[in-house]
Amino acid sequence: MRLTPLSDIPEITPGTDLAGLLSERAAAAGAGPGDILVIAHKVVSKAEGQIVTLADVVPSPAAEELARETGKDPRLCQVILGESRRVVRRRGATLICETHHGFVCANAAVDVSNVPDGAVVLLPRDPDRSARHIQSRVAQTAGGRVGVVVADTHGRAFRRGIVNVAIGVAGFRAVVDHRGRRDREGRVMVATEQALADELAAAAGILMDKAGGLPAILIQGVETEWAPGTAADLLRDPVHDLFRNEEEHTS
Amino acid sequence: MRLTPLSDIPEITPGTDLAGLLSERAAAAGAGPGDILVIAHKVVSKAEGQIVTLADVVPSPAAEELARETGKDPRLCQVILGESRRVVRRRGATLICETHHGFVCANAAVDVSNVPDGAVVLLPRDPDRSARHIQSRVAQTAGGRVGVVVADTHGRAFRRGIVNVAIGVAGFRAVVDHRGRRDREGRVMVATEQALADELAAAAGILMDKAGGLPAILIQGVETEWAPGTAADLLRDPVHDLFRNEEEHTS
Numbered sequence: 001m002r003l004t005p006l007s008d009i010p011e012i013t014p015g016t017d018l019a020g021l022l023s024e025r026a027a028a029a030g031a032g033p034g035d036i037l038v039i040a041h042k043v044v045s046k047a048e049g050q051i052v053t054l055a056d057v058v059p060s061p062a063a064e065e066l067a068r069e070t071g072k073d074p075r076l077c078q079v080i081l082g083e084s085r086r087v088v089r090r091r092g093a094t095l096i097c098e099t100h101h102g103f104v105c106a107n108a109a110v111d112v113s114n115v116p117d118g119a120v121v122l123l124p125r126d127p128d129r130s131a132r133h134i135q136s137r138v139a140q141t142a143g144g145r146v147g148v149v150v151a152d153t154h155g156r157a158f159r160r161g162i163v164n165v166a167i168g169v170a171g172f173r174a175v176v177d178h179r180g181r182r183d184r185e186g187r188v189m190v191a192t193e194q195a196l197a198d199e200l201a202a203a204a205g206i207l208m209d210k211a212g213g214l215p216a217i218l219i220q221g222v223e224t225e226w227a228p229g230t231a232a233d234l235l236r237d238p239v240h241d242l243f244r245n246e247e248e249h250t251s
Numbered sequence: 252m253r254l255t256p257l258s259d260i261p262e263i264t265p266g267t268d269l270a271g272l273l274s275e276r277a278a279a280a281g282a283g284p285g286d287i288l289v290i291a292h293k294v295v296s297k298a299e300g301q302i303v304t305l306a307d308v309v310p311s312p313a314a315e316e317l318a319r320e321t322g323k324d325p326r327l328c329q330v331i332l333g334e335s336r337r338v339v340r341r342r343g344a345t346l347i348c349e350t351h352h353g354f355v356c357a358n359a360a361v362d363v364s365n366v367p368d369g370a371v372v373l374l375p376r377d378p379d380r381s382a383r384h385i386q387s388r389v390a391q392t393a394g395g396r397v398g399v400v401v402a403d404t405h406g407r408a409f410r411r412g413i414v415n416v417a418i419g420v421a422g423f424r425a426v427v428d429h430r431g432r433r434d435r436e437g438r439v440m441v442a443t444e445q446a447l448a449d450e451l452a453a454a455a456g457i458l459m460d461k462a463g464g465l466p467a468i469l470i471q472g473v474e475t476e477w478a479p480g481t482a483a484d485l486l487r488d489p490v491h492d493l494f495r496n497e498e499e500h501t502s
Contacts, residue, residue: 003252089493104409157408157494158355160487161426161446175412178461195412203454210429210443236411242340243408243494
């Protein structure tokens, strides 16, 4: 298995033909059938114009209150609430939100780094669709099926540090179901669903420059199972989640 | 960055010279200075004799009660409670425990797959020490500094599927601190601690055969920072954890 950062990705702005750019760069890096391309969501979001200028935001009373409680800019709080289905946890300046997509992450993934002052970047509206769009273009230059992961860095419960996870998936099954297969001793395995798309995102994260320089990583030599693909497969139904259903604050 | 499974790892039993075996196999795979070896904890645990035969276990009244509540074998419950500092969440047959090391995971990581019937495998007593022991042997044959990660597959809050995480680390800094560095726009980055050892474990997990066949993966071409290394760097202090401090059941 080999991971190669795509080189010469320029600063992405709204309207950049990102899919075309990535398909060229992936071809230059030797992308072929079966390969996976992992892309930091920020370039996808920027290309799709998912940028908000805080000066244009009028905070609601709820955002004003959240700003007082967290010490954040009220306009940023307005944007975060707009991206959130609910606030899952809050302590001090820390806000863990469930986005409209269903991702649970800090500040509803609203991000202030690597953007011009006074602007914030949101997640893509439909990261699976973004992934599919890029996938179809990259597949053309790669000459066959490829997989695409749109990734974001998330914190985790219980563990320090951020890791990349998949928020958009196209072209392969995001979760591999090993249940029913047998282990070396011949025992049927239970409860073994492998979050393959998250593992691929995390692997790519090792090479993604945190200053924003290397946002796309080509992964070669991984077996995947063809599927349309969706990051929704990675979301635990809140009903089955042991860590979401207490102390909830509806935004 | 390249990942290569070490080949010809036989079934590991208590007393196997695992460090010697891995250092040979890593050398055969071309391991050199700066490389990282990720090892599934199960082979480490087996080599260290961290195996319990359930027939030898006498369940306590607390284990009997937990068995009634969860439908698990009372002797398995006894082993799980013995490995746990506390039970963090419980629902149906699902038990999320904090181990004596501080890891939060299902069943305190007590594992019944890939072991002979009637036996269960525990985590290594001190996975950092296990990692250091393997590291010193692998470094000798590799001719310079190497890193070692002992990994286990964990479920996550909010997300489906398991991923490999680091439970033992030697030879490099497990968490990379990017705080204070500047992004492309020249803004100082905040809150960016990268869980590098977990990313490496997740990457290796892609190639680890879930039936137990490929327990050691060599990773080459990753920049790491020299440090003695410890997985404790990856543990969030429970005081700062937003998802642990409610509904706790002391075992």
